[in-house]
Amino acid sequence: MDSTTTTTQEPLRLKFHAEGGTLFGIVIVNALLTMFTLGLYYPWARAKLLKYFYSETEFAGSRFEFLGTGREMFMGFIKAIGLLILIYAVVIGIMAAHLYILLLPIYLLILAIIPFAIHGALKYRLSRTVWRGIHFGYHGDLKEFATLFFKNVGLTVVTLGFYGMWMSVNIHKYTQNNIRLGNAQVKFDAEGWDLFVIYIKGYFLTIITLGIYAFWWITDMHKFYINHTTIVQDGNEYAVSTNMTGGGFFKLSIINFFIILFTLGIGISWVRVRTMRFYIENIEIAAGFDTNALVQTEGDYKDATGDDLLSMMDVPLA
Amino acid sequence: MYNGNYFDGKTSRGYAADIDLNADGLHISFTDSDLKRVVIIWDVAQIHKGHFSNNQRVTLKYGESPIQFLELNDPQFFSALAAAYPHIEFNEPSSEFIRSNGFKGIVAVTIGLVVLAVGSYFFVLPSVAEYFATKMSVEMEVKLGDEMYEDVMKNYHIDQRLTKEANEYWRAMHVKSPYLVNITVVHESEANAFALPGGQIIVYDGIIKEMTDYDEFAGLLGHEYSHIKLHHSARMLCRNLAGYIFISILLNDASGTLAILASNANSLKELSYSRQLEHQADEGGYELLQSKNIDPNGMMKLFETLKKSHNSSVKVPEFITTHPLTEERIAYIQDRLKKDKVSYSDEHRDLQNIWKEMKSED
Known part of the structure; x- marks a missing residue:
């Protein structure tokens, strides 16, 4: 009775088992400990949260596992916070000395941190992600990625933001194409134009419908990223897609809104779980992907600086 | 098996x-x-x-x-x-208290946390903040006040003539102080005035228009000066800042804390004092007038003026809401006047003259 053999013709789905009450407990304990330690507990709090979300996500009968530890993330946290304090000190110094002209290079410096942080975060996060013992991994090259990042940011600035769509697609493409699930790999194939069309359409329809269309707009943007993704295994491509609909997202948002309203914000954990479940359980991987054939290829990578930096700078990790 | x-x-x-x-x-x-x-x-x-x-x-x-x-x-x-x-x-047993206690656990922890948070917010935090405020040196207060002043002034137009005369008025009161008091009168129809830490007092010309007697102005300055002398701004500043930090830590939002520390200087100008601090400033103002042999009735007249402007069509000054009810304040001064039973020389020619000038070109 080999229960993990899955060579069915059904598409594969993810399942999310988290519960609002449990999350609430974790969040409360995290908040208390972070408060009493004047913030030093923050990395452990994050590790705990990630461990919970990962372990409640199921694919083909097996849960994900986040192997990262508070200690690893603390080391990253210290480095990240040192860097941020240094930057703040320099900015405050510049303000005090009224040398405002020097703020520009500082902003550029802050911008320059982002690709390093994204690179480090992906490397750390994926290396610490395990499913059935198989480590995920990120194979992006820092120099290549930084070059791509600055080139795209430069073009976006020069085109007064118009190139922004191409920038997000290019960055997403580079990072996704370097993700490995053992010996399988993620592939993202789309062009800035595709996103641009969705953006323009969404923008105008949202104005015309006095904002109502925003739910469908967000859905289209999300679908764009998911539906252009495939997983390559042994030379075969398996499409990743999402069943998310604008209507579903609208319903989710409205109910979330009322939960927050009537619980005076305490229900935020339930809202978070509902939202994550919505996103995760709508994802499908095309039939044929062999969940038994992933082979271990990745090593360990334990430097969490990038991950901590991103979380402190409020940059979401795709 | x-x-x-x-x-x-x-x-x-x-x-x-x-x-x-x-x-x-x-x-x-x-x-x-x-x-x-x-x-x-x-x-x-x-x-x-x-x-x-x-x-x-x-x-x-x-x-x-x-x-x-x-x-x-x-x-x-x-x-x-x-x-x-x-x-x-x-x-080892699971440390997840809530997992093992279910819904009751959630409720218990929530209530406990709310009580703890509210308790420390209202009882622990203020004393910690006050402690830091008292440790603040005059120089630091002055520096802070000057920075806030620069910022606040972006929103106002200074009335040069009234500013000059108001400062003359203050000097004529001969108040000895570790702070160098600087009064700025600005064009603003509201009947309002406020003090920044370190000696800056900002008076709206709206309130000068409403006042009739010279001793009312003395009362106003006495009140605002008491805020400065009693470090009220510094205390509120520390308290507000501590409050922000507390809340953002509570919400597990480290980036928020960092951002607030960096950008707070601007928003902190919207300080509002508690009724208790206002009462202390009234008391200080009263005693200042008394010590300078100025009739503390000026304080009362000031409150009557404020009350009038509150009732009339003039915009309600925002500080009315956080100040003690005007009736209460009047009652307090009346009480003091009855108790003290001192008569005051009504001379103060110098103050009267400056006041006349201030009112003359309205």
Whole structure:
């Protein structure tokens, strides 16, 4: 009775088992400990949260596992916070000395941190992600990625933001194409134009419908990223897609809104779980992907600086 | 014997395995891909519990990378495991209080947390903030006040003539102070005035228009000066800042805290004093007038003026709401006047003259 053999013709789905009450407990304990330690507990709090979300996500009968530890993330946290304090000190110094002209290079410096942080975060996060013992991994090259990042940011600035769509697609493409699930790999194939069309359409329809269309707009943007993704295994491509609909997202948002309203914000954990479940359980991987054939290829990578930096700078990790 | 799925850490293929809890460790036996029967023994010391294993479902990890995994969906397994190996790491009771206490646990922790948060916000935080405020040197207060002043002034137009005369008026009151008091009169129809830490007092010309007697102005300056002298701004500043930090830590939002520390200077100008601090400033103002032999009735007249402007069509000054009710303030001054029963020389020619000039070109 080999229960993990899955060579069915059904598409594969993810399942999310988290519960609002449990999350609430974790969040409360995290908040208390972070408060009493004047913030030093923050990395452990994050590790705990990630461990919970990962372990409640199921694919083909097996849960994900986040192997990262508070200690690893603390080391990253210290480095990240040192860097941020240094930057703040320099900015405050510049303000005090009224040398405002020097703020520009500082902003550029802050911008320059982002690709390093994204690179480090992906490397750390994926290396610490395990499913059935198989480590995920990120194979992006820092120099290549930084070059791509600055080139795209430069073009976006020069085109007064118009190139922004191409920038997000290019960055997403580079990072996704370097993700490995053992010996399988993620592939993202789309062009800035595709996103641009969705953006323009969404923008105008949202104005015309006095904002109502925003739910469908967000859905289209999300679908764009998911539906252009495939997983390559042994030379075969398996499409990743999402069943998310604008209507579903609208319903989710409205109910979330009322939960927050009537619980005076305490229900935020339930809202978070509902939202994550919505996103995760709508994802499908095309039939044929062999969940038994992933082979271990990745090593360990334990430097969490990038991950901590991103979380402190409020940059979401795709 | 229990049934589970074994993953060897080399591929994602799961093997249906039989698990025995023996004295030398976990015996995992399964048929491998070459159809051979294999038994693997896990040394108990190297077994770790997967996260959030619960009584229904247990995930065990073994060794360093590549880590081997074992998944079991047997409600009996967890207690059997605990009984077989009582003294090892994975066997420690779950620290997740809420998981084991369910809905009641959630309610209890929520109430406890709210009480704790509210308690420390209202009782612990103020005294901590006050402590820091008293440690603040005059120079620091002045520097802070000057920076806030620069910022606040962006929104106002200075009335140069009234500013000059108001400062003359203050000097004529001959108040000895560690702070260099600087009064700025600005064009603003509201009847309002406020003090910044370190000696800056900002007076709206709206309130000067409403006042009739010179001693009312003395009362106003006395009140605002008392805020400065009693470090009220610094105290409120520390309190507000501490409040922000407290709330953002509570919300587990480190980036927010950092951002607030950097950008707070601007928003902190919208300080509002508590009624208690306002009362202290009234008291200080009264005593200042008394010590300078100026009739403290000026304070009362000031409140009457404020009350009038509150009732009339003039915009309600925002500080009315945080100030003690005007009636209460009037009653307090009346009380003091009755108790003190002192008569005041109504001379103060110099003050009267400056006041006349201030009112003359309205």
